[in-house]
Amino acid sequence: MYLNKTKAAYFLAAFFLIIALFLGISIGTVSVSFLTIIKIFINSVSHTEVFTVDTMQANIVSNIRLPRVILAGLVGASLAIAGCAFQGLLRNPLADPYTLGVSSGASVGAVATLFFHITIPFLGSYTLPVLSIVTAFLTVFLVLLFAKKLDPAMKVETIILTGIIFSSFLGAFISLLIALTGDELRQIIGWLLGSVSMRGWTYIQMFLPFFIIGCLILLLQGRELNILAFGEERAQHLGVQVRFRKMTIILAGSMLTGAAVAVSGTIGFVGLVIPHLVRIVAGSNHRHVLPLSIFVGSGFLILADLLARSIISPAELPIGVITALSGAPVFAILLLNYRKKGR
């Protein structure tokens, strides 16, 4: 019965992702039917004109909608799986990638790049994402170093506390930068609230290696995350190399979060809410929750992006507004249920 439940969860998640993909590509100022989308796919995969399709529609799908939807999907997946891993590691179902200060760290890198117009030779336009990831890493290391100074055993509580302190500090730092900017203000605010528009295939190429490496690493930590949920001592008793695993999970999670922040800005609540929804349906086993979070997270962000660009079309809302508007109430309900259950 239990196995069937898991299978059903995978089926549902995959179905949800496919529907989201098709809706994301189909809906816009020019709408493209599902059938046309399939035809365009087959044409581009086979590199021949199997079906006759309107050129403009084919262009819109291949060059505008598809990269946008894919980027949204990758970002959603990254945030969700990183959130899931951090929650498991920190043994706190209410934690999220932002708790460690990763996302604030990445934002500092990005905002600084925009403010100082930094361009590192050879990186060119890639300076922004690379710097974001670097500052995300730096922040995590600083947080861990500081936590270790406070408590050599590096208890989870200490890490969370340190992460929150760093987050607030870096948040204030970003506000200061924004106040000093002037004419760049709108760009930075738009970026801070998150968007996946007008990024194109280059961003996907940039993002993909980090995504693949990060996800692979995290997917291999399912068993360890399950055991870490019982506390670090218990995990050690059961044979987990706690320090090494903790480091691996934190690094992979920050890589995913940092890269996501770089390409799309800070998008909240995905990492927090998606793993919860997955757990409700599929149980708590991380070996399933991690991959399922990838599916559901990407589907969710594709739909969120669709709403963001449709509601006040032709203008666009920042995607972070949508995820916060939908995620926060859902999260509030989850929190209430959680308290009611008494745990």
Added chain:
Amino acid sequence: MLEAKKLSFQYGEKKVLTDITFSVQKGEMLGILGPNGSGKTTLFKLISGIVIPNAGELFIKGRKVSEYKQKEFAQIVSTLSQQTAEAFSYTVEEIVSMGRYAHQKGWMQGLSREDKAVIHSAMEQTGISHYSNTLIGELSGGEKQRVYLAQCLAQEPEILLLDEPTNHLDLSFQKELLELLKEWSKKRGLTVVCIFHDLNLASLYCDRLLLLHNSEIEADSHPRNVLQEDKIKKVYGTDVIRAQHPQVPAANLVLSLRESSADLQEEVGEANLTLSKEYIAITTDIPLKSLSSGVTGAGIGWHKYFINRHVNKDYNCDDYKMEMNDYLVKNGFLPSETVAMMTAVELEDTAYRKYQAGATSLFFVVTASVGNPADAALSEQHSSLIVPGTINIWIFINGELSEQAFLQCAMTATETKASVLRNRQVTDPATGTPATGTPTDSLLVAATQKGKFHEFGGNITDLGKAVAKGVYEVMTMALDKRQNRKTALERGMK
């Protein structure tokens, strides 16, 4: 199996453990005891590899613990804590499966057929198979502890470490868990090292105890050697009295209570006596420690009601204990607080009297007749038919007696009884020799356990002399009363 050599540990300046040296053999069950702050939890963390000693070495199977990889260590040593908090709601089977982690190899995260077999047998042994799909959050504390024990078993350890595993369990679960551990240690050679809070539980189940005191080992020996009154007083700083487990040869320590001055200093005497045709009763406000033979409350115990009940000569009841119980309840005596015996003697012949022996007073109550006399030395020649007792002697002592004194008083009383019968030339009709008593006589020695302490009750002590005198005189009085009444009765009939 496990060997600690001069282990030391300190938090900053504070020494938590100093020069701890001990070893545990395969299949042994070792209990670690000590008051709060004695370092037992730290010792436990050292053995389980959570903290690293500042000095000294710990060997597991002859190899230094520091040389083990985490997984290798977990294949040998498994740990069960007092309580495990789970952050997510896993099913019982998922949790038990995690015990296999140390044995799983490679990147593939699935469970092999062997893993599954081990998991199922672990769940069966701990009796949680029917819970396999239940979420852990839905289980009670005792059931959870069994799930984690199953997780430990799934590790297939050679050494099992437990930190007060029975702390949150009720009595039956405590017993169940410890019996399981004992069985595994004996049958499969599982080495068990367990921290105990409860000295008596440790005494019951462990092969050896390690007593920690001020970060050092105070004692490392057989439980009966470790659980000595003076050692426990030194380590725990409180008075205990060592009693014996009634069933098995294990020490059983009980707290020694300081007497409160508010307690009534009661003197048992005539004022406590109720005489009726059906029964004689002594009722006290505070329970007396009593040594007795009889129907209810026999043996050693604490009692408030002492009943000698008259029954007819032809009294015969298969379940006489139950019948007596009903009788006591009907008459308003709580059976658990009562010593009750039977007699066929008419209760108007009861004799009683108070004596003073120094600071201690004694009160005697006797019912006696010489019908059915017997010589105890030649008991083989008598039938084994039980008829209600004919000489019942009660001795109440307003003082404190050692258990030895209780026994000596009983001996003195019995010898005196034989002497009374011999002086009255009562003979055993079956053998023709002087009788020593009747086959169903009963005896009660009860003491208030307050006032002067008597370690001995033999017949050269003041107490013993008073017992002998009292029994002799009061028993004679009872026999005379009966004889006089019978003679008067016979005269009247003529």
